Amino acid sequence: SSKLALSQVHPMWQEPLAVPGGDRQSPVDIVVRESIFDPQLRPLKVQYDPRTCQQIWNNGYSFLVEYDDTTDKSTLKGGPLEDQFRLCQFHFHWGENNTWGSEHSIDRRLYPAELHLVHWNSDKYSLFEESVIEENGLAVIAVFLKVGKRHEGLQKLVDALPAVRHKDSVVEFTKFDPACLLPENINDYWTYAGSLTTPPLTEAVTWIVMKQHIEVSHDQLAVFRSLLFTSAEEQLQRSMVNNFRVQQALKGRTVRSSFT
Ligand SMILES: CC(C)NC[C@H](O)COc1ccc(S(N)(=O)=O)cc1
Numbered sequence: 001s002s003k004l005a006l007s008q009v010h011p012m013w014q015e016p017l018a019v020p021g022g023d024r025q026s027p028v029d030i031v032v033r034e035s036i037f038d039p040q041l042r043p044l045k046v047q048y049d050p051r052t053c054q055q056i057w058n059n060g061y062s063f064l065v066e067y068d069d070t071t072d073k074s075t076l077k078g079g080p081l082e083d084q085f086r087l088c089q090f091h092f093h094w095g096e097n098n099t100w101g102s103e104h105s106i107d108r109r110l111y112p113a114e115l116h117l118v119h120w121n122s123d124k125y126s127l128f129e130e131s132v133i134e135e136n137g138l139a140v141i142a143v144f145l146k147v148g149k150r151h152e153g154l155q156k157l158v159d160a161l162p163a164v165r166h167k168d169s170v171v172e173f174t175k176f177d178p179a180c181l182l183p184e185n186i187n188d189y190w191t192y193a194g195s196l197t198t199p200p201l202t203e204a205v206t207w208i209v210m211k212q213h214i215e216v217s218h219d220q221l222a223v224f225r226s227l228l229f230t231s232a233e234e235q236l237q238r239s240m241v242n243n244f245r246v247q248q249a250l251k252g253r254t255v256r257s258s259f260t
Pocket residue numbers: 116118129132140195196197198199200
């Protein structure tokens with residue numbers, strides 16, 4: 001866990017003091033002994049089609065790997081979800097070093113990075129932008145990254161990152177199966193009702209936080225840190241690091257676990 005109080009690490013944007021009615025904000029610390037096993041949680045059903053992978057975009061906060069979500073080709077259902085959700089993008093959050101970087105924590109333990117696979121409710125809505133404002137609109141799978149052995153599947157993505165070094169750059173990126181970034185066991189997870197962790201911070205997300213982490217190499221993570229928050233025109237370049245939100249109060253929410 002990090003030695004430095006994270007409050008000393010400035011978040012990338014001025015936090016609004018409180019989101020209107022913000023009683024289900026994210027990220028949070030998951031206190032394992034206070035999570036409640038729910039035997040009614042079903043196995044997660046993940047079906048991703050690598051052919052829906054389109055591009056990588058540096059949006060000035062993270063890099064997004066974007067998927068064609070105009071049809072139900074890459075979907076998530078089961079687990080805590082009542083409806084079918086479509087994958088629209090995945091991205092990461094990471095730190096300036098390997099001590100911190102994740103948005104969620106487990107019993108205060110932070111990881112050097114965290115993957116978010118973002119899905120929207122295609123049974124109820126017809127666009128991601130519509131789902132963003134609905135309380136059952138989004139489902140995000142979070143996977144912690146730990147520094148260790150090189151992740152072979154991630155390397156294709158790492159090799160493409162220099163092409164999107166600056167904010168607003170885009171590069172074509174196809175035939176990438178995001179399932180390769182999931183841990184072997186996806187049926188041990190925690191789930192809770194939360195929000196987006198960047199503006200518009202809307203309380204639309206069913207979070208599914210994987211218990212098992214994945215391993216990536218130190219050098220792979222170093223390439224994440226070679227990205228820039230700033231566009232090519234800006235004369236002051238700033239490294240894209242510490243792009244995580246400060247943790248939010250649970251405010252009485254229950255975190256359920258799919259395992260005992
Ligand atoms: C409202 C539209 C236009 N823009 C919304 C923007 O894409 C934000 O999307 C997101 C999507 C996911 C997340 S996270 N870190 O919680 O997984 C945060 C913001």
